[in-house]
C-alpha cells in the first residue's frame with residue numbers, strides 16, 4: 613500500500629472489527645495455485661457492513677483494493693499486491709431455501725450451496741458442486757461445467773455498487789456470458805445470490821452430483837495445486853486438445869507444468885513461483901498459436917504486476 617502507515621492500518625482494523633485482518637499476508641495461503649507474494653493487508657470480511665466500510669475507506673483514501681472469494685481462479689504476482697485484498701469467503705450469514713429458491717451469502721462454497729439444494733430436493737445446481745469456488749466468485753466468473761453455468765440458475769444478487777449503495781439486482785444486470793460478467797468493470801461486490809432451482813428427486817440429484825464429481829476426479833489433476841482450466845474454451849476447439857497437439861503435454865517451466873493428466877490445466881508441481889506459471893502460460897499461448905493458429909485466452913485472473 614503506497615500510503616501504508618499506522619494511521620491507515622489502525623482505521624482499517626477498527627472497520628474490520630472481529631473479521632480476520634492480516635498484514636503482509638502471503639497470497640500463496642489464499643490461492644489454490646499456492647503461489648504469489650504478499651498483500652499489504654488481507655481481510656476476510658464477516659459481514660456486509662465490513663465489506664462496505666472497507667471498500668468505502670479504500671476509495672476515499674485512494675488505496676488500491678482487490679476482491680477475492682476462495683482464490684481458486686487467481687494468479688497473484690510474486691511481488692504481491694500493494695494495497696488491500698478483501699476476501700468475501702467468510703461472508704456466511706445466509707443459506708436458506710424458500711420454495712424453489714436458494715439464497716446464499718457470497719462466501720459459501722458452491723459445494724455447500726449445491727448440497728443444501730440437494731438436501732431440499734432442488735435440482736439444477738449439480739454441475740457446480742465440484743467447482744472449488746465461492747458463490748461470489750462463481751457469479752463473477754459465470755462459472756460452469758458439464759453443459760450448465762451460473763447464468764442458467766441465477767435469479768438476482770445483493771451487491772455493493774461502486775457508489776457505495778447496497779441493492780438487489782436482477783441477474784440480467786450482470787451481463788453474464790461465457791466466464792464473464794460486468795462485475796469487475798463496474799467495481800461491484802457480490803454479497804449474496806438467489807438461485808432459482810427446480811423441484812426434483814433428492815436421491816437422483818445427489819446421484820448426479822456424485823457422478824459428476826467422480827468424472828472430475830478421474831479426468832482432472834486434483835492432486836496438484838492449480839486454478840482449474842487455465843484457458844477459456846476457444847470457439848470450435850478444446851484448449852487441452854490444442855495444447856496436447858502442440859506437443860506441450862508435461863512441458864514445464866520451473867515448478868509449473870502442463871498437466872500430463874489434462875493438458876488444459878497448468879499445475880504447480882512443487883514450489884512453482886507465479887512467474888513460472890505466468891511464463892508457462894505465455895509459452896503455451898505462443899506455441900499453440902504457431903501450431904494451430906488459435907489464440908488462447910486465459911480464464912484465470914491475474915492480480916498484481918506481471
Ligand SMILES: Cc1cc2nc3c(=O)[nH]c(=O)nc-3n(C[C@H](O)[C@H](O)[C@H](O)COP(=O)(O)OP(=O)(O)OC[C@H]3O[C@@H](n4cnc5c(N)ncnc54)[C@H](O)[C@@H]3O)c2cc1C
Pocket residue numbers: 644678679680681682683684685686700718742743744745746747748749750751752753754755756757795796800801802803832834838839840841913
Ligand atoms: C481444481 C479446479 C477445478 C475448477 N473447475 C472449474 C469448472 O469446472 N468450471 C469453472 O467455471 N471454474 C472452475 N474452476 C475455477 C474456479 O473455481 C471458478 O472460477 C470459481 O468460480 C472462482 O471462485 P472463487 O471464489 O475462488 O473466486 P476467486 O478466484 O477468488 O476470484 C475470481 C474472480 O471473482 C472475483 N470475485 C470473487 N468474489 C467476489 C465477490 N464476492 N464480489 C465480486 N467479485 C468477486 C475476483 O475479483 C476475481 O476476479 C476450477 C478451479 C480449480 C482449482
